[in-house]
Amino acid sequence: MSGFKKAFKLVRRAPHEKRVRLDPAHILETLPIAVVVLDEQDVISDVNYAAEEFFGASKTILQHSNLGELLPVDHPVFLMMERARGAGVSIAEHDLVLEGPRMARRGCTVLAAPVLEYPGYVMLTFQDESAAKALDQQMSARNAARSITGMAAILAHEVKNPLSGIRGAAQLLELNAAPQDKELAVLIRDEADRIRAMVERMETFGEKNLERQSVNIHRVLEHVRKLASSGFAAKVKFIETYDPSLPHVLGDRGQLIQVLLNLVKNAAEAISGGDKQDGEIHLTTGFQHGVRLSAATGRSRPNLPLFVAVRDNGPGIPEDIRRHLFEPFVSTKAAGSGLGLALVAKIIADHGGLIDVDTRPGRTEFRIHLPVYEDPEEGVN
Numbered sequence: 122m123s124g125f126k127k128a129f130k131l132v133r134r135a136p137h138e139k140r141v142r143l144d145p146a147h148i149l150e151t152l153p154i155a156v157v158v159l160d161e162q163d164v165i166s167d168v169n170y171a172a173e174e175f176f177g178a179s180k181t182i183l184q185h186s187n188l189g190e191l192l193p194v195d196h197p198v199f200l201m202m203e204r205a206r207g208a209g210v211s212i213a214e215h216d217l218v219l220e221g222p223r224m225a226r227r228g229c230t231v232l233a234a235p236v237l238e239y240p241g242y243v244m245l246t247f248q249d250e251s252a253a254k255a256l257d258q259q260m261s262a263r264n265a266a267r268s269i270t271g272m273a274a275i276l277a278h279e280v281k282n283p284l285s286g287i288r289g290a291a292q293l294l295e296l297n298a299a300p301q302d303k304e305l306a307v308l309i310r311d312e313a314d315r316i317r318a319m320v321e322r323m324e325t326f327g328e329k330n331l332e333r334q335s336v337n338i339h340r341v342l343e344h345v346r347k348l349a350s351s352g353f354a355a356k357v358k359f360i361e362t363y364d365p366s367l368p369h370v371l372g373d374r375g376q377l378i379q380v381l382l383n384l385v386k387n388a389a390e391a392i393s394g395g396d397k398q399d400g401e402i403h404l405t406t407g408f409q410h411g412v413r414l415s416a417a418t419g420r421s422r423p424n425l426p427l428f429v430a431v432r433d434n435g436p437g438i439p440e441d442i443r444r445h446l447f448e449p450f451v452s453t454k455a456a457g458s459g460l461g462l463a464l465v466a467k468i469i470a471d472h473g474g475l476i477d478v479d480t481r482p483g484r485t486e487f488r489i490h491l492p493v494y495e496d497p498e499e500g501v502n
Contacts, residue, residue: 154246161241163188163202175247177224191221201233202243209235219247227479281320288313331471335369335494336377338429342404345381349402354389357400364407367427371494376468383461384431384487391435391485403432403486427493432486438478446478 149156155175158167168176168183176183176191183191192198196219201212211234219226226249236242288310295306346359370377385402392400406429438446447466469476475490 154248157183157188157245157247158236159188159202159243159245160239161206163199166242172247175224175226175249191224192219193221198231198233198245201231202245205233205235205243206241209237211235281317284313284317284320288317331373331376333371333373333472335496336372336374338367338370338377338406338427338491339363339365341374341377341381342406342429345378345385346404348382349385349389353386354402357389357392357402360401360403362403362405367406367408369494370427370491372472372491376472377491380465380468380489381429381431383465387461388431388433388435388485392433399434401434403430405430405432428488428490430486430488432484434483435485437482437485438480443478443480447476 149169152169153171155172156169157165157172160166165183165186165188168180173180173183188198197214197217198219201214204210205212211232213230213232215230217229217231219229219231228249230248232246234244234246236244291306291309291313295303295310298306342361342363346361349357350359385404388402389400392402406427408427447462466476469489469491473492477488479486479488
């Protein structure tokens, strides 16, 4: 088999009885779904461009390679291919984990179908649905954040003013109270301050205009690292892996600092909470191919969105809260308010971006996808 041309034939009848012969190879190259054709020995015969992106390797490298070099030989995909060959039917599996020397993907859908014209040949299609699931979760979290916005407006009006009176009264009581009662006055004052701080944090969910501009994400990361290293993450080792060829992002510099500082602080607290002596935080930037989302402005973003990743080697996030991680009032910390990650998700959504998380024991990575800044003067003659 020399390629897709032998496996697929497509003829389209155009108006006026003209027959337009379309090249199947060109059609398959434009598909956003990774397509791989294997022979009876599980050797890759052909791939499309999306498959190159999916596996992180060129067609030259993938062709004539055995699938066992990309995936463990006991992976369910091999059983799917065996059944497709034996029964001559298509078989699909969802939410698969694909891990090998060249990639690590979760939440994938795989379809195995026999190529009937070529006995023993199987076509596999791969779809990474993790981004779509992350987007669904983020939209749910954003809707919840909007509910908090309305609640915060009510609380700011109905609670903050009475709190000021309560705090002032507690201070007066503290001045004139007997020694045994001063402790209670201080407790009232401190609790009033805590409630006020909570209301003010909720107010940050209010709708604010983003000051979008060209932002050098590496300078933002360096600023965040310096702040962390001189404070809450003084004992943590930072490892930076940046792609120097990346363009600037389109965003609000102050809010991006707030997002990344929050993620780095969470990573540092996760490491210290796990009592690790060799705590590390990895800061990474790059392009993740194959992800396409609509920007907040309604225009289509490039097919190569920029990503920023914050990874730690802490204990990981408990399974029971992973699905609700970006929802308000969900926290792994005993004294946490559960508003930090909800605010992070809202800010990234306001940027037209996406945030997702990959976590397991010993490793947690938050990955942010951001729109690339496009120079309005570019292309103008």
